[in-house]
Amino acid sequence: MKKWLKVGLVCLLAAILIIPLAACNNEEVQTIRVAEVTHSIFYAPQYVAIEKGFFEEEGLKIDLTLTPGGDKVMTALISDGADIGLVGSETSIYVAAQGSSDKVINFAQLTQTDGTFLVSREKIENFDWNQLKGVTFLGQRKGGMPQMVGEFVLKKHGIDPQADLDLIQNVDFANITSAFASGTGDFVQLFEPQASMMEKEGRGYIVASFGEESGHVPYTTFMAKESYMKENKEIIEKFTRAIYKAQKWVEKHNAKEIAEVLQPHFEDTDIEIIEMVVDRYKGQGSYATDPILDEKEWNNLQDIMDEAGELPKRIDHSSLVNTEIAEKILK
Template identity: 70%
Template sequence: MRKRVRIILSLVVASFLLIGLTACNSGNDKVRIAEVTRSIFYAPQYVAIEKGFFKDEGIDVELTTVFGGDKVMTTLLSDGADIGLVGSETSIYVYAQGSNDPVINFAQLTQTDGTFLVSREAVEDFSWDQLKDSTFLGQRKGGMPQMVGEFVLKKHGIDPHNDLELIQNIDFANISSAFASGTGDYVQLFEPQASVFEKEGIGHIVASFGTESGHVPYTTFMAKQSYMDENPETVEKFTRGLYKAQQWIQTASAKEIAEIIQPYFEDTELELIEMSVERYKSQGSFATDPILDIDEWNNLQDIMDEAGELPQYVEHETLVNTDIADSVIE
């Protein structure tokens, strides 16, 4: 009987020790990220998770996809997430509304537009003027995809509100299915959806908005100023993990990257993922470091102004923190 009691006590003690060790080993900082969509465009983020670059820095990531920039910002402002991955224009909108806790851009992920122009019909010799008198299935008004789309159209002498029929009343998450069901002659899509449609014969990629619009802070990691003030070490460790992924991607092949991020696109063939990665790599869409510089910030506001969506001009230093990225790189 006494022997049995000793065994039970030993097991209890061992259990408490195991729990204690587990608690000590799980001392990583938990960071909740709300991403604006699930896209191969965000490959460096998935690489940072899958290659353990965040984990090596003591960061445990909880990733949630929240479709739409407005929804990401709502999640961030209501403390449903610590960090948002979304277009930098959203931080300007919040600031213009008079927020006393502004959202700060601290690490850039992508540096070009990530959408492609997809035509319903095959086009041998595409020219932008072919969009005149067509039906164009656009993106959400005030969002970066739509503003860049309008910027590029105007660059090619097309008035998006008079020279074609612009459809903007479809929710972001339903745009691809609307095109697949027959709405629109042209649509603006991210990868891998653009390549999937091309393979299935639903549409044909004819141009890249990324190569047409120049460098812009298209998607960045941002957080409320209060969160950054309260968690400076966490933000720095997060940025360092991201930078490691950005460096790795620069030397890795499209195939290597595709194999790493495939778990995030289980319904997409590896070959299509690789093709999409190669498209983004070849046009320099993935930022090579986390720094969001002044020229990119000003280009963003020029695009917003051209679209009539810039509520006010905001200085770079007001909503962008480059000190963290600078220290990580050094």
């Protein structure tokens, strides 16, 4: 009888342990479709949130899709092909200016500076911006944030992009690096890791940072349609909380540790290059340390767009930016 009693107690104990686990496993995991405008080390906190399980802790599964081009990300959001977009904030302004009835709202900032660098074909010991006068400059696509920031910085240093240099803007984003490598341009505006790879291979030399020159802007943010945010407040809050956890993790860890976490997302890039890129972005404060997109940054963005002649109209911060969720999480 005692033997059967012991067996019964063991079975009961097992049942007590298993039931909560089963209940936990049966909790619904919500899949969120995220469209990222490019796949870049510049977006390190997003990949950290995935790899460190911060989204999973919030009951979210991320379906991440590369959607090249800000216009394509906006199309995906508006047509319900994606729930959340990771793209430059200028795209939300373009959509609003077209009179969209369902505005696209910025709710969590990921990067807070431009992510491009000025690369010279020749090694320059003491670079001066005036050295760009009369050269051929291979820039980014017209109307995008990299090109607008590029022109803003050139003008800041007294250079007229249209008159003082030969500006090339007709090369697709994906082909800019190869175009420079094949001999086009004396200088080029490049993202990482292409800039560092050029330098490592001795085919170009980083001489300046557009991010350091242009100041803080909401360069890349997570955004969603206003209707989606109203219908899915809890999801947006969980998503933002996961991003904030990742931002704090990135802030507290060194470039080597971050590079090791990012490696699965950039298998074709040497770990040394990843570490070098992360260190450069951390050093110039490109990674936002919290998700709040403040009004000063928003106005700086519109000043840059206006200077480039690409601002359709000024739109108030409160109209296209939601900081309530991020502020709630920070508390």
